Amino acid sequence: MPLEITRRDGRREALAGLIDYAGLFPPASLGMEAAVAEYRQARTGPHAWILERFICPAGRLLELAGVLSATMTGDEEPWSLVVTARPTDAGLVTDFETEMSGGADVAVVETLFPEAGDADAVLDLLGAFGTVVFFEVPWQSDFVRSLDVLAAVRESSGRGLGAKVRCGGLTVEAFPSPEALGGFLVACRDRRIPVKATAGLHHPIRHVDPATGFTHHGFLNLLAATAFAHQGEPVPVLADVLAERDGGAFGLDVRGLRWRDRSVDGATLGAVRSGLFVGYGSCSFDEPVADLASLGMFPEAS
Secondary structure (H helix, E strand, C coil): HHHHHHHCCCCHHHHHHCCEEECCCCCCCCHHHHHHHHHHHCCCCCCCHHEEEEEEEHHHHHHHHHHHHHHHCCCCCCEEEEECCCEEEEHHHHHHHHCCCCEEEEEEEECCCCCCCCHHHHHHHHHEEEEEEECCCCCCCCCCHHHHHHHHHHHCCCCCCEEEHHHHHHHHHCCHHHHHHHHHHHHHHHHHHCEEEEEEEECCCCCCCCCCEEEECCCHHHHHHHHHHHHHCCCCHHHHHHHHHHHHHHHEEEEEEEEEEEEEHHHHHHHHHHHCCEEEEEECCHHHHHHHCCCCCCCCCC
């Protein structure tokens, strides 16, 4: 009997569609043609199942439309986009989709949590964009109050929304501590708000970047922490998972995900990925893939 019928491969449940490609953004900062070419290569390559959407700023959507219109072949699958936008950018999203005539669509918009901080402001943005919106909620702020607003709007409106958390940046202060990030994950779990992550997550395991000296979070640490949050673990345990720097402390195989003496099976990982940690943005695709391969965490080719 085929593997997928007898049990759910923990590696595929954990990694499928994990990465949104952000090659246009720092530190890669590729030109549009180069970013389009790199994403196109990745989405047709052997590890395409790990890749999800192309991320583009709203202000560059028409530039993207021009490159796609000039390079797409008749048999190419439509592109699905994540667009980073300001509240005034809704018209740019509409213009892009009209220009592409089905060749690409905006599936998700990412925008800052509104300064007004109330449900009406959130509803206004949902109405303006007309699609799933992930609101960037700064972890340095009173994020619990902001998440309460998002949870209330989600419950009352039934609209697709989530929270976006920034895990790094150009200064050391932009990196949340393991305790702060763990607290954010627990707050989202308790309010049933899906999370997307961004910035500084190029490698699976927590490490020091030799170029800057900054300590970066690992995307595998983050995945494991959200999985254990889903299982009800408290902030101190999640902080320990997020602070782990030993790649050997983690395991990911057909049975599921392991960190030291804790484990999560494949079915639970699927629930985590669909309901809590939906993925993260990375300006590199090759680096995460190479690191996962070196850790022996890929399923056999199907």
